[in-house]
Amino acid sequence: MAERETSRAVDDAAAAWAGRIDRGPLSTADNAELETWLSGDPRRLGALARAQALYDGSDAARALGPQFDPAPFKAKSAVRPSRRNLIGWGGGAVAAGLVAGVGALGVSSYGSRAYASQRGEVRLIPLEDGSAITLNTDSKIRVRQRRVELVRGEALFEVAKGEQPFVVSADALSVMATTAAFVVKAIAGEPVSVVVREGRISVTDRRGRLQLGANQQMDASPKQTQVETVAPAALVRRLAWREGKIAFEGETMAQAAREFARYSDMRLIIEDPTLAQEPVSGLFAANDPVSFARSASQAFGARLDIEGRTVRLGRRPT
Numbered sequence: 668m669a670e671r672e673t674s675r676a677v678d679d680a681a682a683a684w685a686g687r688i689d690r691g692p693l694s695t696a697d698n699a700e701l702e703t704w705l706s707g708d709p710r711r712l713g714a715l716a717r718a719q720a721l722y723d724g725s726d727a728a729r730a731l732g733p734q735f736d737p738a739p740f741k742a743k744s745a746v747r748p749s750r751r752n753l754i755g756w757g758g759g760a761v762a763a764g765l766v767a768g769v770g771a772l773g774v775s776s777y778g779s780r781a782y783a784s785q786r787g788e789v790r791l792i793p794l795e796d797g798s799a800i801t802l803n804t805d806s807k808i809r810v811r812q813r814r815v816e817l818v819r820g821e822a823l824f825e826v827a828k829g830e831q832p833f834v835v836s837a838d839a840l841s842v843m844a845t846t847a848a849f850v851v852k853a854i855a856g857e858p859v860s861v862v863v864r865e866g867r868i869s870v871t872d873r874r875g876r877l878q879l880g881a882n883q884q885m886d887a888s889p890k891q892t893q894v895e896t897v898a899p900a901a902l903v904r905r906l907a908w909r910e911g912k913i914a915f916e917g918e919t920m921a922q923a924a925r926e927f928a929r930y931s932d933m934r935l936i937i938e939d940p941t942l943a944q945e946p947v948s949g950l951f952a953a954n955d956p957v958s959f960a961r962s963a964s965q966a967f968g969a970r971l972d973i974e975g976r977t978v979r980l981g982r983r984p985t
Contacts, residue, residue: 672708680704681714688831698845701832705843705869706876779811784820787930787954789909797827803852803908804930804953821852823906826866840887844868849879850905854929858888862897862905913953917946920963920980927956935960938981942969 684701705711784790784802792800796813806820813829817837826833828846835842837853840861847866853859861870862884870879872887877894879885882902886893897905904914913930915923921943924935930953937943945967951959960978964971972979 674710677708677710677714681711684715694830698830698832779809781807781809783807786932789911794827796829798829798833799825801825801909817851817853819853819855821850821854821908823850823864823909824848840870840872842868842870858886858893860887861885862902864902864906907950908953911953912950914950915947917948919943920945920947923947923959923963924956927953927959930954931956932976933957934977936977936979938979939969942967942980942982 684704687697705715782790782792782800782802784804784806786805788802788804790802790806792802792808792810794800794810794813798813800808800810800815801823802808803821803823806822807818808822809816809818813831813833815824815833815835817835824833824835824842824844825848826844826846832843832845835844835851837851838859840851840859842849842851842861844866847868848864849866849868850862850864851860859872861868861879863879863881865881867878867880870877870885870887872885872892873889874887874892877885879894882897882899884895884897901916904916907914913923913926915926918926920937924937924943927933927935933956935956947963947966949962951962957973957978960971960973960980963969963980968983970979970981970983972981
């Protein structure tokens with residue numbers, strides 16, 4: 668049996684690939700070789716993403732020219748920022764001067780661009796390679812060429828064929844595609860979810876790497892990874908948010924209330940525990956929890972109270 672490749676060997680090979688990608692578009696043969704290398708070990712995609720992140724950082728140093736000496740600047744910081752902190756600077760005060768210098772396009776010091784949607788907003792972002800990203804409510808991404816980080820929220824990725832793989836990362840999960848359409852959802856407190864509308868993708872999480880095809884969904888949490896087939900009709904409901912709708916098919920009232928909270932500042936509170944577990948189905952306007960509450964009140968004979976920005980549903984007195 669062949670010996671398992673060491674982590675150092677994986678990192679060295681990933682660095683070599685990152686260098687080849689950084690120098691220019693890969694040929695068809697190179698892309699095929701890269702896919703073969705990635706498929707040989709589930710650790711390789713993550714190692715490649717880390718290596719490419721280092722190349723992103725080196726772009727900033729190259730842009731300052733060969734005479735730049737970083738030493739005088741190191742003493743100004745008592746604590747060296749972590750990689751996580753560096754990534755987060757793009758939209759903060761540290762990068763404010765850079766953002767203003769490029770017309771407030773959200774370009775960070777590493778050449779990436781940040782895009783975000785407000786609560787209740789659906790935003791379409793066309794990319795230069797012909798791909799398109801649609802952000803659901805309250806979502807944020809960072810984009811550098813064909814590499815995207817989903818910082819939070821949910822996004823539909825429609826990937827055009829390119830000379831380099833299209834990579835999306837979210838938490839500890841990475842998705843690689845050549846040409847495909849898929850949704851990635853990363854909501855705090857929930858498993859990271861990937862569902863494929865068309866094409867094929869490679870997904871890597873803490874437990875390894877697998878392939879997903881059209882109408883397949885993967886949910887990854889620290890404890891487990893689950894893959895299931897999604898019916899075409901269910902996939903249509905899953906994407907109803909692109910039209911400003913929420914589709915329920917058997918979810919509980921409590922789940923529906925949490926979903927509406929993603930789209931509206933109105934608070935929907937289900938006061939009765941039994942009512943909170945009642946199933947609900949239908950298509951509703953995402954930014955109108957009041958209409959949903961009125962429908963639920965009639966369907967379940969529930970008490971409805973509206974006070975300012977708060978909507979309460981409870982059992983009627985018997």
